[in-house]
Amino acid sequence: MTDVVEVSDLSISFATDAGAVRAVDGVTLSIARGEVLAVVGESGSGKTVTAKAILGLLPETATANGVILLSDKEGTKTSEVLSLSKSQLRKVRGTDVAMVFQEPSSALNPVYTVGWQIAEGLRAHGKYTRSQARAAAIDILERVGIPDPKSRVDYDPHQFSGGQKQRVIIAMALVLNPGLIVADEPTTALDVTVQAEILDLLRQCRDEFGAAILLITHNMGVVADLADRVAVMYQGEIVEQADVKTLFASPKHDYTKRLLDAVPHIGQHTARTSERASRMAKTWAEEAPLVTATDLRIEYPGRFGRPGFVAVAGVSFVVRPGEVLGLVGESGSGKTTIGRAIAGLVRVTGGSLKVLDLEMNGIRERVFRTVRKDIGFVFQDPSTSFNPLLTIAECVAEPLIVHGRMKDASSARARVDELLEAVQLPRAYGDRYPHELSGGQRQRASLARALALEPKLLIADEPTSALDVSVQAKVLELFSELQSEFGFAALFISHDLAVIDILADRIAVLHDGELVEEGIGADVLVAPRDPYTRQLLASLPVPDPVAQAMRREELHRLRAASLPRLTS
Amino acid sequence: MGRSSTRSISTRRRRIWDRLPIVSHLRQSVGVQRWMLVTGLILTGGFLLTALLAPLIAPYGHAQLGDSKGSFGVQQPPSAQHWLGTTVGGYDVLSRVIWGSQTAIVVIVVAVILSIFAGVLLGLVSGYFGGWLDRVLVMICDAVYAFPSLLLAIVMSIVISGGQSSLVGGILAAASSITVVFIPQYFRVIRAETVGIKAEAFVESAKVIGASPWRIMFRHVLRNSTRTLPLIFTLNASEAILTLAGLGFLGFGIEPSAASEWGYDLNKSLSDVTSGIWWTCLFPGLAIVLTVFGVTLVGESLNELGDPRLRGRKAVAADSAKVTLGAALLADDAAGVLGTHPDGRPEND
Numbered sequence: 028m029t030d031v032v033e034v035s036d037l038s039i040s041f042a043t044d045a046g047a048v049r050a051v052d053g054v055t056l057s058i059a060r061g062e063v064l065a066v067v068g069e070s071g072s073g074k075t076v077t078a079k080a081i082l083g084l085l086p087e088t089a090t091a092n093g094v095i096l097l098s099d100k101e102g103t104k105t106s107e108v109l110s111l112s113k114s115q116l117r118k119v120r121g122t123d124v125a126m127v128f129q130e131p132s133s134a135l136n137p138v139y140t141v142g143w144q145i146a147e148g149l150r151a152h153g154k155y156t157r158s159q160a161r162a163a164a165i166d167i168l169e170r171v172g173i174p175d176p177k178s179r180v181d182y183d184p185h186q187f188s189g190g191q192k193q194r195v196i197i198a199m200a201l202v203l204n205p206g207l208i209v210a211d212e213p214t215t216a217l218d219v220t221v222q223a224e225i226l227d228l229l230r231q232c233r234d235e236f237g238a239a240i241l242l243i244t245h246n247m248g249v250v251a252d253l254a255d256r257v258a259v260m261y262q263g264e265i266v267e268q269a270d271v272k273t274l275f276a277s278p279k280h281d282y283t284k285r286l287l288d289a290v291p292h293i294g295q296h297t298a299r300t301s302e303r304a305s306r307m308a309k310t311w312a313e314e315a316p317l318v319t320a321t322d323l324r325i326e327y328p329g330r331f332g333r334p335g336f337v338a339v340a341g342v343s344f345v346v347r348p349g350e351v352l353g354l355v356g357e358s359g360s361g362k363t364t365i366g367r368a369i370a371g372l373v374r375v376t377g378g379s380l381k382v383l384d385l386e387m388n389g390i391r392e393r394v395f396r397t398v399r400k401d402i403g404f405v406f407q408d409p410s411t412s413f414n415p416l417l418t419i420a421e422c423v424a425e426p427l428i429v430h431g432r433m434k435d436a437s438s439a440r441a442r443v444d445e446l447l448e449a450v451q452l453p454r455a456y457g458d459r460y461p462h463e464l465s466g467g468q469r470q471r472a473s474l475a476r477a478l479a480l481e482p483k484l485l486i487a488d489e490p491t492s493a494l495d496v497s498v499q500a501k502v503l504e505l506f507s508e509l510q511s512e513f514g515f516a517a518l519f520i521s522h523d524l525a526v527i528d529i530l531a532d533r534i535a536v537l538h539d540g541e542l543v544e545e546g547i548g549a550d551v552l553v554a555p556r557d558p559y560t561r562q563l564l565a566s567l568p569v570p571d572p573v574a575q576a577m578r579r580e581e582l583h584r585l586r587a588a589s590l591p592r593l594t595s
Numbered sequence: 596m597g598r599s600s601t602r603s604i605s606t607r608r609r610r611i612w613d614r615l616p617i618v619s620h621l622r623q624s625v626g627v628q629r630w631m632l633v634t635g636l637i638l639t640g641g642f643l644l645t646a647l648l649a650p651l652i653a654p655y656g657h658a659q660l661g662d663s664k665g666s667f668g669v670q671q672p673p674s675a676q677h678w679l680g681t682t683v684g685g686y687d688v689l690s691r692v693i694w695g696s697q698t699a700i701v702v703i704v705v706a707v708i709l710s711i712f713a714g715v716l717l718g719l720v721s722g723y724f725g726g727w728l729d730r731v732l733v734m735i736c737d738a739v740y741a742f743p744s745l746l747l748a749i750v751m752s753i754v755i756s757g758g759q760s761s762l763v764g765g766i767l768a769a770a771s772s773i774t775v776v777f778i779p780q781y782f783r784v785i786r787a788e789t790v791g792i793k794a795e796a797f798v799e800s801a802k803v804i805g806a807s808p809w810r811i812m813f814r815h816v817l818r819n820s821t822r823t824l825p826l827i828f829t830l831n832a833s834e835a836i837l838t839l840a841g842l843g844f845l846g847f848g849i850e851p852s853a854a855s856e857w858g859y860d861l862n863k864s865l866s867d868v869t870s871g872i873w874w875t876c877l878f879p880g881l882a883i884v885l886t887v888f889g890v891t892l893v894g895e896s897l898n899e900l901g902d903p904r905l906r907g908r909k910a911v912a913a914d915s916a917k918v919t920l921g922a923a924l925l926a927d928d929a930a931g932v933l934g935t936h937p938d939g940r941p942e943n944d
Contacts, residue, residue, distance in 0.1 A: 370803050371802075371803075372799060372802065372803065396805045396807075399803065399804065399805030400805060402803070404800065404803040406796045406799070406800055407796075408796055411795050411796040411797060412796035412797050412799075412800050413797050413800075414797045414801075414814075414815050414819065415797075415819065416818045416819060425801065425804055425806070426804040426805070429801075429804050429805050429806045429807075429810065430804075430805060473800075476800070476804075
């Protein structure tokens with residue numbers, strides 16, 4: 028047989044508190060040797076469950092029907108995963124199929140060195156002496172691009188950066204030279220520049236190690252960058268399967284079309300933002316800013332006399348009434364810290380930060396509370412930002428009650444209904460509890476709560492990063508509508524340049540706590556001056572396989588040019 | 596939106612019923628866990644009913660030594676008149692056991708009421724504000740933990756009633772000593788939950804709104820941190836019964852004329868054991884064991900059922916249901932053609 032794995036008519040059901048739920052429904056797919064098959068779909072579409080079934084990793088509450096034929100790398104032996112016993116499964120895992128997990132920081136055991144953890148996989152499948160295993164670990168670490176593997180083989184996981192941890196995990200998957208690697212959202216937890224490197228590494232897995240890859244992802248850019256073939260899953264079924272170029276060029280199924288339409292492209296909105304910019308330009312510069320940061324420094328205290336961690340190192344910017352400032356940067360760049368400092372959640376330790384004419388450096392909460400009604404905040408994760416025991420109406424009414432506009436939740440209901448309607452939620456949803464809403468609906472409710480007091484300033488901290496791409500598109504559209512309707516100024520924080528591009532009038536790029544570039548969207552995104560911005564832009568995979576191949580070349584050139592500055 | 600409003604009403608009704616702790620747990624349980632819970636509930640229910648109906652079902656009073664036909668006699672074996680025999684003091688064993696459940700329940704209630712409010716409040720304040728107050732309170736609670744509760748109970752009973760075993764004195768001694776030991780437990784649990792919840796986004800969002808610390812504590816943190824209270828309550832209830840019995844056994848309990856108490860009866864039956872009189876010690880002992888067993892079973896199964904990782908589920912056939920969860924909980928993202936699924940899909944579990 029020529030395929031590494033053949034899945035036919037796979038159905039998986041789960042026993043849950045709410046009864047049986049069918050997560051995967053009649054899925055048929057196959058992966059040829061050395062091929063990258065991407066399975067895309069939104070959360071809950073069954074893509075992860077399908078992948079786990081191939082490894083025989085389904086939980087006890089699951090029942091699976093169908094056939095999964097897995098062959099080894101040489102194609103000499105074939106096994107049917109669903110009927111294997113536990114010990115047979117253990118033999119297959121690692122040698123025939125290996126897994127790369129989403130969250131590199133939790134997939135490694137923090138109390139063992141990475142060398143030990145790689146050797147653990149080897150020892151499970153054969154006899155190795157200590158020195159043989161160590162040599163194998165060093166060899167594989169070198170091949171996945173860990174610098175100085177001879178000494179770093181003895182490092183603990185916390186001594187590696189996120190991207191390097193993912194490299195180590197890929198090394199663990201490769202060490203037994205499996206025919207198939209299942210990569211479950213391998214780059215979702217990583218920054219975009221690191222993501223580009225890991226995608227290169229996965230490509231290398233295919234080209235040098237000859238492994239086939241089953242890539243689970245929701246990011247169409249990643250698909251365009253890496254995949255040979257794509258399977259689109261929707262509600263437990265595969266709705267379309269095609270060659271990557273065919274799929275992006277001429278999607279057949281309605282769902283695929285909508286999915287591709289919802290993906291934001293850089294530069295798509297440049298026209299709109301420049302139009303907005305021209306409209307604002309007349310009075311914009313003269314208006315007194317709502318937020319003025321001058322040489323802002325924020326330092327988190329260190330422990331036991333160690334120096335503190337500088338999250339923001341001398342940043343200056345202004346937010347004027349009615350404008351949307353997009354703050355973009357990778358994790359650790361200090362963008363969230365700045366947003367939280369403006370909301371009074373983090374202490375300012377140096378420089379000056381003026382919010383609504385109050386100096387935040389050394390401010391007391393009691394003083395700041397008086398202006399809180401003019402600041403709205405939308406949190407990143409809509410599933411945790413609502414009190415689970417209050418209904419949506421009660422949550423949205425909370426700011427009205429706290430600031431004495433209304434006596435209690437029932438008297439605020441009329442206003443709450445108005446707000447819910449403004450964010451396009453049916454009134455009846457006010458009676459629901461947060462967990463009865465989907466992520467997108469919750470984020471709408473979150474917007475309603477933030478706008479309840481009609482604030483002058485709205486801080487949105489990655490409001491769409493926890494949402495599926497189609498829902499994200501709708502929430503962003505709503506945000507932009509509300510912004511022009513209510514006319515609030517906004518600080519929009521995101522790691523995703525394409526999202527910032529849709530909304531922001533001006534864009535500020537942060538890197539390691541410093542502001543590297545600031546300007547109107549058209550300038551920053553089309554003709555970036557700073558090398559970091561350039562690399563950030565080039566790292567962002569575009570959902571178009573042909574264009575992405577060209578961008579990849581461009582990125583490699585850029586990276587070669589600025590190698591000393593940025594290595595993960 | 597007529598469809599969605601009717602749905603929201605029906606989900607609401609289901610929720611209230613489902614949110615009652617024990618009812619929802621019973622509905623979720625399967626297999627051994629269900630057996631544990633049902634056994635525990637039967638035993639505990641029997642205990643509660645006995646205490647409640649004691650005046651109706653007990654054949655005699657707890658301090659009654661005889662009736663119209665004369666005195667009961669001492670150490671009589673079980674008979675038609677005295678189903679479980681009589682004690683060395685001449686009391687009817689069955690009546691003593693039944694009345695004893697009332698004493699036990701009063702001690703549990705007093706002990707829990709005394710400790711739960713103080714413990715929860717201290718835990719909430721300590722966990723939310725942190726700082727030096729938190730450190731001092733944690734240290735005090737650790738110190739109390741190290742103190743043997745029975746010894747404390749003896750000291751308390753001497754302080755409260757001067758070693759005299761009156762009804763109120765005995766109950767208060769047992770209850771207050773248990774209180775002192777329980778406060779740190781409630782404190783610890785609520786504090787740990789509060790520290791966790793304090794970091795949740797919804798507490799931050801309340802802060803950003805401008806809510807005062809007290810409003811945040813009582814409206815947002817308190818109700819979210821009381822999830823484990825039913826569990827500790829049941830475990831503490833069984834400990835309360837044991838402490839009371841221990842006190843009675845050691846002679847610091849309640850005089851038989853004031854109230855019936857299982858530990859006291861056990862103590863008095865010590866000498867009977869060697870002379871082959873089994874009924875005086877067996878039944879009070881059995882009452883203690885069954886009550887503690889029942890309450891502990893309820894507590895343990897609540898613990899397991901409350902945790903989705905420990906909770907067992909029925910196996911399902913692969914083709915038994917369509918993708919229904921998403922459809923049941925939400926159908927339409929307001930403008931949504933591409934309905935997304937709420938959390939709680941299996942793969943996010």
